[in-house]
Every structure is written in structure tokens, then in C-alpha cells.
Amino acid sequence: MYEAKNTQPPAGSLIDTPPEIDISHRSRLHEQIIQGFLIFSGVLSIFVTFGIVLFLGREALLFFTDPQVSLLEFFTGTVWQPQIFRFGILPLLTSTVMTSLIAMCVAIPVGLCVAIYLSEYASPRIRGIIKPSLEILAGIPTVVLGFFALTFMTPLLRSILGNETVQIYNMFSAGVVMGILILPLISSMTEDALHAVPNSLREGAFGLGATKLEVSTQIVVPAAISGIAAAIILGISRAIGEAMIVAIAAGAGPNFTFNPLEAAETMTGHIVRISGGDISYDSLDYNSLFAIALVLFLFTFLLNVISQRIIRRYREVYE
Amino acid sequence: MTNSPSNPRNFSSPNDDDLTRKDSLFKDNLAQRHRRGIVWKVIFQISTVIGIIALSTLLIKILNDTMGYAAIEYKKDPSTISSSGLPLDEMTCSELRVILAENVTKNRLRTIEREKPMVERSQSECLDLVISEVAEPTVKKTWPLFASLFNYEEIQSIAAEEYPGGDLIFKVWLSRAFILSPQSDDPLKAGIRTAILGSIYIIIIVIIFAFPIGVAAAVYLEEYASQSRINQIIQTNINNLAGVPSIIYGMLGLALFVRYLEPLTSGAIFGSADPTTANGRTILSAGLTLALLILPVVIINGQESIRAVPNSLRQASYGMGATKWQTVWSHVLPNALPGILTGTILAVSRAFGETAPLVVVGAATFITFDPEGIFSKFTSVPIQIYQWTARPQDAFRNIAAAAIIVLLVLLLLLNAAAVFLRNRYSRRW
Numbered sequence: 001m002y003e004a005k006n007t008q009p010p011a012g013s014l015i016d017t018p019p020e021i022d023i024s025h026r027s028r029l030h031e032q033i034i035q036g037f038l039i040f041s042g043v044l045s046i047f048v049t050f051g052i053v054l055f056l057g058r059e060a061l062l063f064f065t066d067p068q069v070s071l072l073e074f075f076t077g078t079v080w081q082p083q084i085f086r087f088g089i090l091p092l093l094t095s096t097v098m099t100s101l102i103a104m105c106v107a108i109p110v111g112l113c114v115a116i117y118l119s120e121y122a123s124p125r126i127r128g129i130i131k132p133s134l135e136i137l138a139g140i141p142t143v144v145l146g147f148f149a150l151t152f153m154t155p156l157l158r159s160i161l162g163n164e165t166v167q168i169y170n171m172f173s174a175g176v177v178m179g180i181l182i183l184p185l186i187s188s189m190t191e192d193a194l195h196a197v198p199n200s201l202r203e204g205a206f207g208l209g210a211t212k213l214e215v216s217t218q219i220v221v222p223a224a225i226s227g228i229a230a231a232i233i234l235g236i237s238r239a240i241g242e243a244m245i246v247a248i249a250a251g252a253g254p255n256f257t258f259n260p261l262e263a264a265e266t267m268t269g270h271i272v273r274i275s276g277g278d279i280s281y282d283s284l285d286y287n288s289l290f291a292i293a294l295v296l297f298l299f300t301f302l303l304n305v306i307s308q309r310i311i312r313r314y315r316e317v318y319e
Numbered sequence: 320m321t322n323s324p325s326n327p328r329n330f331s332s333p334n335d336d337d338l339t340r341k342d343s344l345f346k347d348n349l350a351q352r353h354r355r356g357i358v359w360k361v362i363f364q365i366s367t368v369i370g371i372i373a374l375s376t377l378l379i380k381i382l383n384d385t386m387g388y389a390a391i392e393y394k395k396d397p398s399t400i401s402s403s404g405l406p407l408d409e410m411t412c413s414e415l416r417v418i419l420a421e422n423v424t425k426n427r428l429r430t431i432e433r434e435k436p437m438v439e440r441s442q443s444e445c446l447d448l449v450i451s452e453v454a455e456p457t458v459k460k461t462w463p464l465f466a467s468l469f470n471y472e473e474i475q476s477i478a479a480e481e482y483p484g485g486d487l488i489f490k491v492w493l494s495r496a497f498i499l500s501p502q503s504d505d506p507l508k509a510g511i512r513t514a515i516l517g518s519i520y521i522i523i524i525v526i527i528f529a530f531p532i533g534v535a536a537a538v539y540l541e542e543y544a545s546q547s548r549i550n551q552i553i554q555t556n557i558n559n560l561a562g563v564p565s566i567i568y569g570m571l572g573l574a575l576f577v578r579y580l581e582p583l584t585s586g587a588i589f590g591s592a593d594p595t596t597a598n599g600r601t602i603l604s605a606g607l608t609l610a611l612l613i614l615p616v617v618i619i620n621g622q623e624s625i626r627a628v629p630n631s632l633r634q635a636s637y638g639m640g641a642t643k644w645q646t647v648w649s650h651v652l653p654n655a656l657p658g659i660l661t662g663t664i665l666a667v668s669r670a671f672g673e674t675a676p677l678v679v680v681g682a683a684t685f686i687t688f689d690p691e692g693i694f695s696k697f698t699s700v701p702i703q704i705y706q707w708t709a710r711p712q713d714a715f716r717n718i719a720a721a722a723i724i725v726l727l728v729l730l731l732l733l734n735a736a737a738v739f740l741r742n743r744y745s746r747r748w
Contacts, residue, residue, distance in 0.1 A: 041532045211353060213360070275679045
């Protein structure tokens with residue numbers, strides 16, 4: 001009763017009631033169109049993922065359903081020779097693993113040491129010089145690094161070990177240069193993780209009499225281990241997917257070998273070489289590239305997902 | 320004085336020996352710990368230096384290859400070309416023109432005239448023309464810069480021994496002519512103009528597509544999206560896409576743009592199909608593929624910049640009665656723009672250096688003409704570097720190094736622009 005009375009304008013008031021404006025229901029057409037575009041852009045990324053899976057999957061399916069291809073041979077065969085219809089992915093896979101392994105052997109220790117040095121030891125001035133230089137290294141196109149591997153690393157290796165033992169194209173120099181490529185990635189991600197560890201932890205350890213090394217390796221690194229693990233996994237994924245260095249320096253032609261000084265083509269290198277030549281669409285050769293790409297995609301996708309999981313799940317959150 | 324108070328150990332405890340042992344153990348251990356600390360510090364420093372050495376070795380190696388001595392053999396000895404016995408470099412242009420007309424076919428002469436009329440050419444231009452057209456030099460062997468500077472006698476003797484009829488000249492591979500000439504099969508004439516133009520065309524397409532869509536997606540995710548499941552999926556998906564190898568995008572581009580959307584990307588539905596193209600392997604396809612490649616990076620960078628805009632700005636705008644879009648357009652975006660632009664430029668510079676996806680999408684192996692539009696065949700600077708590196712001859716390594724310098728300078732310019740934007744316009748809240 002009371003409220004109702006109050007909302008009534010007093011009788012004989014000179015003030016007219018203002019016209020009712022219902023803001024919430026006023027439709028603004030152009031804003032809706034804009035919002036539609038924004039949503040479309042956001043959802044587009046999902047379509048890209050679907051597109052990758054769909055197109056890779058479709059062509060790969062054509063490949064696997066071909067009577068000349070058996071799924072078992074694809075995953076266990078040690079010969080990849082499309083000319084005689086032998087499609088065993090193992091030679092491509094082993095050389096991918098070999099080059100990535102060599103790359104990680106270079107990138108992980110050096111990358112971790114660089115990160116610890118920059119985060120725990122270096123003065124701000126030195127950090128200010130070294131960090132941008134490493135970023136430059138990270139920004140160098142991979143084709144340039146491929147050129148470097150072929151024209152510098154391989155001759156260097158051959159002059160040390162002899163021309164007979166080291167082939168002109170070999171997995172070792174490609175792997176080492178790939179390590180140089182991944183080094184900045186690992187060091188900068190690790191450094192970020194180390195940097196996020198609060199100073200109170202370091203001060204506590206120093207207060208107990210720990211040396212700088214002990215603080216770094218026994219307090220700070222374990223506290224940042226999730227970030228470091230994520231960086232390493234991301235580095236592996238990058239190494240597996242890297243194409244130009246191996247295409248230029250690791251050799252042309254699949255080769256089932258575990259000798260890093262021999263030439264052997266990786267999955268990415270094979271895709272680059274075959275698609276760079278004259279290839280006819282819908283041939284078995286063409287479809288086989290998509291099968292390789294699908295394997296590559298699944299590998300790297302899995303690694304990326306794991307890396308993100310680690311970051312999210314095991315991250316230590318400090319106040 | 321035997322029980323001196325200056326030695327507190329004597330008073331402290333009955334089993335004196337044990338304590339001394341512990342103490343000395345502790346002291347030994349301390350020294351060891353400090354030693355270990357120093358050793359590892361040196362190891363950390365060396366690792367860092369290794370990174371820097373790798374970078375400088377790379378740059379020095381490439382610079383080393385961009386100039387140096389080259390042994391050249393001629394099909395026809397330049398000293399025997401002139402019939403009058405006068406050395407070529409003392410002749411006037413008109414005399415050289417006569418020699419040229421005597422030695423090359425009519426067709427070739429017409430092509431040369433069309434490039435630039437003979438009458439307008441200077442003496443040195445005429446001389447170069449006669450040398451390259453009549454004497455037809457080929458590079459036999461090249462030496463890098465350092466060897467050329469410090470081992471000249473040795474190089475001279477090798478050249479004299481192996482290529483007796485040839486010349487030894489100091490060749491600067493990275494020259495104005497190299498940047499301005501089109502591609503060629505002859506490393507002495509080859510240039511990178513077509514590739515630079517191709518790269519620029521591709522990058523323009525990339526920016527046109529990736530920038531608006533990337534910024535829109537970032538705005539959507541930061542300003543509009545609720546914390547619903549679908550938006551979380553989008554976010555995770557974008558993070559995953561950022562880690563997909565570039566060659567996979569190349570495969571997507573090949574299947575989607577080159578083959579599935581061929582009528583669109585070859586320009587056939589616009590009726591402007593370039594007969595030389597005849598399929599979807601065009602600049603448009605390459606640009607779209609690279610746009611997809613950098614899209615996640617643009618989105619993630621955009622999100623970070625938008626997130627950095629303080630909420631008080633938005634609230635003030637809403638308080639004045641602005642709608643959501645008005646707030647975003649007039650307040651959030653202008654303040655986030657420097658960050659967004661910086662991130663986009665860095666992403667674009669990544670696209671600029673990408674090679675593998677373009678090889679897969681189908682970069683042309685050999686084109687000597689400039690791209691005419693987005694439906695032309697394409698090549699790009701990294702593609703050229705790849706193709707020249709893959710050739711066995713020495714001279715191609717040198718022009719690959721020269722092309723690398725061009726590429727790195729272009730990338731440096733892009734990055735400098737990004738740094739400039741960041742420093743000039745960035746604000747701290």
C-alpha cells in the first residue's frame with residue numbers, strides 16, 4: 001500500500017512522468033552484427049583444428065584404405081619406398097626421433113644452465129644484453145639455420161671426424177643446429193618459471209646457510225619444475241615438427257639407421273621434399289604425405305596437451 | 320695457560336675428539352660446497368657464452384659467404400672479343416654495341432633493347448652487357464671472405480692451376496644488382512627481386528586476414544566470452560594450435576586452399592584466372608595458409624594486451640552509459656593497440672621467415688617475372704634461400720648467403736618497428 005502510493009505522482013504535480021525507456025530491450029543492430037563477427041572469429045580457431053583433423057584424416061583414410069597399404073606394415077615396416085609400394089614409417093620415425101634426441105641433448109642442459117645463470121646469477125645489465133641476443137637467435141628463420149647446418153656444422157664435423165665417417169648429409173649436424181634453435185625456447189620458458197619463484201624461498205634458504213648453487217638447484221629449480229618440464233616437452237614437440245633444418249641438412253631419402261653420422265630423412269623432411277617436387281594429386285604418394293602428417297600432428301598435439309596439463313596442474317602457486 | 324679461555328673447545332664437552340672431528344668435517348665440507356658453487360657458476364656462464372657464440376658464429380659464417388674471390392671461366396675470352404685489338408674497357412659504348420650486335424642473336428638483342436635502350440646505357444653498363452652476353456662467364460669456384468683476405472696467394476695459385484683460362488675476381492654477391500634483378504639460372508645474374516615482391520604480397524594477405532580476425536577473437540575471448548565450457552574449449556584450442564608444427568598448416572593449406580577452394584584461390588570464379596597459374600598454388604593460397612599459421616599467436620598476444628587495460632577504464636565508460644561495443648571500441652582497443660600491433664608485427668615476422676608451409680602449398684621453383692596479383696604463382700625470400708642452398712655449386716651458396724642477409728635485414732626492420740611501437744606508445748597503469 002505504502003509503496004504503491006509512493007510511486008504515484010502526487011496529484012496536481014507540474015512534473016510530467018518521463019517517457020518510459022527500456023534500455024535492456026533496445027536492440028542495436030550494428031552491435032549485434034559486430035558481436036556476431038567477434039563470436040565467429042573466436043570460433044574460427046575451432047574450425048581450423050577441425051579442418052586439420054578433417055583434411056589430414058580424409059586423405060590419410062584414402063591412403064590406408066588403398067589395397068596396397070596395410071596398417072600393420074605402416075607402423076612396423078622398415079622400408080619406405082613409394083615407388084615399390086613399401087610404406088613402413090619406421091625409417092622416417094627413427095630419424096625424427098634421432099634428430100630430436102640430439103637436439104634435446106644440446107638444448108636441455110645448455111638451456112637449463114643459461115636459464116639458471118640468467119635468473120639467479122646474472123646482474124641486470126648482463127641479463128639485459130644476453131636475453132635480447134637469445135631472442136634474436138629464436139627469431140632467426142629455420143631455413144637460415146638449415147643453411148648454417150649444411151655449410152658450417154657439417155664441414156666442421158667432417159674436418160674433425162673425417163670425410164669417410166661423416167656423410168655430407170647427416171642427422172648429427174641437423175640435430176645439433178636444431179638444438180641451437182630450441183635452446184632459446186627452453187631457456188626463456190625456464191627462466192620465466194624460475195623468475196616466478198618468490199624471493200622469500202631463496203632468502204629462507206640463504207638464511208639456513210645454503211650456498212648460491214644449493215639455493216638455485218635445490219630450492220628454486222624444484223619449485224619451478226612444472227614450468228621447466230612444460231618447456232622441455234614443448235621443446236621436444238618443436239623439434240619433432242621442425243622441417244627446414246632437417247630437409248636441408250639431414251639428407252634426402254629414408255634410411256633405417258641409428259648411426260647419427262649417416263643421412264636419413266625425417267617425417268617433416270620427407271613431406272618437404274616430396275611436396276616440393278612435381279606431385280600428382282590423389283596419387284598414393286600424395287596421400288601418404290597426409291598419413292605422415294597425421295602421425296606428426298597427433299604426436300605434437302599430444303605433447304602440447306601434456307605440456308599444458310603440467311603447467312596447469314602442477315604449478316605451485318605462491319602468494 | 321694450557322687451559323686457555325681463548326680456546327672454548329676445551330671447556331665445552333667431555334668428548335672433545337668427536338667435536339673437533341665434526342667441526343673439521345663441517346669446515347672441509349664448506350670449502351667443498353663453495354668450490355662446487357664456483358665450478359657450477361663457471362659452467363652456467365660457459366653455457367650462456369655458448370648460446371652467444373652460436374649466434375655470432377651463424378652471423379659471421381653468413382657474412383663470410385656474401386663476398387670473396389671467385390674463379391670465373393669465359394666461354395669466349397674477353398681479350399679476343401674485340402676485332403680491333405683495343406681492350407674492351409677502353410672502347411666507347413657505340414663500339415661495344417657493334418660487338419654485341421655481331422655476337423648475339425637478333426631476338427636477344429631486341430630483348431636487351433626492350434629492357435633498356437642501348438643508347439641510354441652508360442659505358443660501364445655496356446661493358447657489363449658485352450661481358451655477360453658475349454663472353455658468357457661461369458663461376459667455377461668461390462672462396463669466402465676471410466680466406467680471400469688472408470690467403471690471397473694460395474687462392475691465386477689454385478685458381479691459376481685449376482682454371483688457367485679463367486679470371487680471379489673479387490665478387491660482392493650482395494649487391495644492388497642482386498636485390499633488383501629477377502631470378503636466373505646463372506648465379507652471376509640471379510637476383511631476389513621476384514622473391515622480395517612475392518614475400519611482400521604474401522605478407523599483405525596475411526595481415527589483411529590475420530589481423531582483424533585475430534583481434535576480434537581476442538576481444539571476444541577477453542571482453543564478451545563468459546566462463547562457459549565452450550569458451551574454455553576455444554581458449555585451450557587456441558593454445559594448442561599455437562604449438563602445431565608449421566608444416567601441418569602447409570598440409571592444411573594444400574588440401575583446403577589449393578585443392579578444395581581452387582576456384583576461389585586460382586581466381587577462376589572472378590574470371591581473372593591467370594593462364595600461367597592453372598591451379599590453386601597462388602599468392603592468395605600462400606597468404607591464407609600463413610594467416611592461419613599466425614592466427615593463434617596474434618590472438619594470444621592480443622588477449623594479453625587487452626587484459627592489461629585496467630578495469631577502471633571500462634567501468635568509467637559503462638558509468639557514462641556507453642554500451643559494451645562502445646566501451647571496447649573507444650576505450651579498450653585504443654589502449655591495447657600498441658601491444659596488439661607489437662604482437663602482430665612479431666607474428667608477421669615469423670610468417671615472413673616461414674619456408675616449410677610454403678614449399679608444401681606449392682611455391683614455384685622458378686619464376687623470373689614479377690607477381691602480377693594475388694592469383695599469380697609465388698616464390699618468397701626463404702623459398703629462394705632453400706632452393707639455392709639445395710644446389711651443389713659453390714656460387715649458389717654465396718647467393719643464398721646474400722639472400723639470407725636480405726631476409727635478416729627485413730626481419731630486423733620489422734622487429735625494430737615492433738620495439739619502437741612498444742617503447743613509443745606503451746603505457747604502464
